[in-house]
Amino acid sequence: MKKMFCIGYKCTLCGKEFPYNGKMLTCPECGEKGILDIQFDYQGIKSALTREKLAANKNFSMFRYAPLLPLRNTDFGRYLRVGYTPLYKANLIHSELGLDSVYIKDDGHNPTGSLKDRASAVAVAHAIENDYTTIACSSTGNAASSCAGNAARMGIKSVIFVPQRAPEGKLAQLLVYGAKVVSVAGDYRATFELSRDAIAKYGWYNRNAGINPVMTEGKKTVALEIAEQLDWNVTDWVAVSVGDGCTVGGIYNGFRDLKEIGLIDRVPKILGVQSLGCCPFVTAATGDGKLVPAEENTLADSIAVGIPRNPVKALRAIRESHGAWIAVSDNDILEGMKLLGRTEGVFSEPAAASVTAGVKQAVQDGIIKKSESVTIISTGSGLKDVKNALKAVTRPVPCEPTIEALEASGIL
Ligand SMILES: *Cc1c(COP(=O)(O)O)cnc(C)c1O
Numbered sequence: 001m002k003k004m005f006c007i008g009y010k011c012t013l014c015g016k017e018f019p020y021n022g023k024m025l026t027c028p029e030c031g032e033k034g035i036l037d038i039q040f041d042y043q044g045i046k047s048a049l050t051r052e053k054l055a056a057n058k059n060f061s062m063f064r065y066a067p068l069l070p071l072r073n074t075d076f077g078r079y080l081r082v083g084y085t086p087l088y089k090a091n092l093i094h095s096e097l098g099l100d101s102v103y104i105k106d107d108g109h110n111p112t113g114s115l116k117d118r119a120s121a122v123a124v125a126h127a128i129e130n131d132y133t134t135i136a137c138s139s140t141g142n143a144a145s146s147c148a149g150n151a152a153r154m155g156i157k158s159v160i161f162v163p164q165r166a167p168e169g170k171l172a173q174l175l176v177y178g179a180k181v182v183s184v185a186g187d188y189r190a191t192f193e194l195s196r197d198a199i200a201k202y203g204w205y206n207r208n209a210g211i212n213p214v215m216t217e218g219k220k221t222v223a224l225e226i227a228e229q230l231d232w233n234v235t236d237w238v239a240v241s242v243g244d245g246c247t248v249g250g251i252y253n254g255f256r257d258l259k260e261i262g263l264i265d266r267v268p269k270i271l272g273v274q275s276l277g278c279c280p281f282v283t284a285a286t287g288d289g290k291l292v293p294a295e296e297n298t299l300a301d302s303i304a305v306g307i308p309r310n311p312v313k314a315l316r317a318i319r320e321s322h323g324a325w326i327a328v329s330d331n332d333i334l335e336g337m338k339l340l341g342r343t344e345g346v347f348s349e350p351a352a353a354s355v356t357a358g359v360k361q362a363v364q365d366g367i368i369k370k371s372e373s374v375t376i377i378s379t380g381s382g383l384k385d386v387k388n389a390l391k392a393v394t395r396p397v398p399c400e401p402t403i404e405a406l407e408a409s410g411i412l
C-alpha cells in the first residue's frame with residue numbers, strides 16, 4: 001500500500017470541507033451540483049515527487065505520478081498502460097498557425113485511443129479499492145470505451161449507457177471489451193439521467209465524470225506529463241476541447257498541483273475550445289457568465305454536451321489561468337483535422353481536431369500572440385470516427401493497374 005496524500009474534500013459550490021474517506025461523490029449539503037475537489041498534502045508530496053525521483057522512475061505511464069493520485073494500490077503492472085503519450089515539438093504546423101513555437105500532445109495514443117483512459121484507469125482502480133464489482137457510466141463514446149477497456153483488464157464488470165448518436169468505432173470498442181451496452185433512445189442528457197438512476201438503484205460504482213471527483217484527478221495527469229516532457233518549462237498556453245468540463249478542470253488542477261509543490265513556477269493560460277454548434281461555456285463567457293442549456297448540434301460528438309456536468313471546475317480553469325474560451329465551426333474542425341494530419345502526421349477525432357482550429361482562430365483574433373508558445377492537446381484518435389474524417393477529405397483517385405493509367409490519373 002502506498003502512502004496517501006489525499007487529506008480532504010472541498011465543495012466547489014459552498015466551500016465546505018470534509019475529511020478524506022475515499023468514497024464521497026458530491027457535497028451532502030449542495031447535492032448533485034456540489035462537485036467536490038480533492039485536497040492534497042502538498043508538503044508530503046513535495047518530498048515524494050521530486051525531479052530526481054521522477055527522472056529515475058521507470059514507470060512510463062500516468063502512474064509515475066501516483067503520489068498525486070487518489071489511490072492506495074501500487075500494483076500498476078495489472079493496469080493498461082495509460083498515459084505517457086508523446087509530446088511532439090511541431091515541425092511544420094506552427095508556421096501555418098502563425099506561431100513561433102507549438103507542441104502537440106497526442107493522447108490518441110492511450111490504450112483505448114483517448115484521454116478518457118486517464119480518468120477510467122483511476123475510476124476502475126478506485127472502484128476495486130472500494131470493493132465494487134461493477135462500474136457504470138453514461139458517455140458520448142470515449143468515456144464508455146475507456147471504462148469498458150480498463151474494466152476488462154482489471155477484471156470487473158462494466159455497464160455502459162450510450163446515446164444513439166455514438167459513432168460506430170466507439171461502440172465496437174465497448175462490445176469487444178465485453179461491456180453491457182445500453183443504447184438509450186435520446187440525447188446525452190436523457191442517457192446521463194437514466195445512468196444516474198440505474199446507478200442509484202443497483203449500487204454500481206459511478207464513473208460519471210461530472211460527478212465523481214477522482215475523474216478530474218486522473219485527467220490532470222496529462223498536465224503533469226506535459227510539464228515533465230517540457231523539462232518543467234511549460235508553454236505559455238495549453239489548448240484543449242471542452243464538453244462536460246472535467247478535462248479542462250483536470251488540466252488546471254494538474255498545473256496548480258505542480259506549482260504548489262514547486263515543480264513549475266507558473267500555470268499556463270488555458271484555451272478552452274468548443275464547437276459553435278454546442279458551446280454553452282463560450283456563450284456564458286461572452287454573455288453574463290450564466291450557463292444555459294445548448295443544443296447539441298455538431299459532428300464533434302465527444303464535446304456535444306448541451307448541459308455540462310462540471311461547470312464550476314471548467315470555468316475556474318479558464319478564469320484562474322487567465323486563459324480564454326473560443327468556439328469553432330464544424331467546417332473549421334474538419335480543416336483543423338486535415339491541417340494537423342498533413343503537417344504533423346497526427347490524426348485526431350473531430351473533438352480533438354477542434355483544438356487545432358481553436359488555436360488558429362485564437363491567433364487570428366489576437367488572443368494568442370505570435371511569440372507565445374502553445375501546447376495543442378489532441379484528446380482522441382481519428383480512427384474512432386472514420387465517418388466524419390472522410391467528410392474532411394477528397395476520395396482517392398481511381399486507377400487501373402498500369403503505369404499508363406497511373407500517369408493519366410493526374411494524381412502525381
Ligand atoms: C471527453 C472528451 C473531451 C472533453 O472532455 P470533457 O471532460 O467532457 O470536457 C474532448 N475530447 C475528447 C476526444 C473527449 O473524448
Ligand SMILES: [Zn+2]
Nearest residue numbers: 011014027030
Ligand atoms: Zn456544498
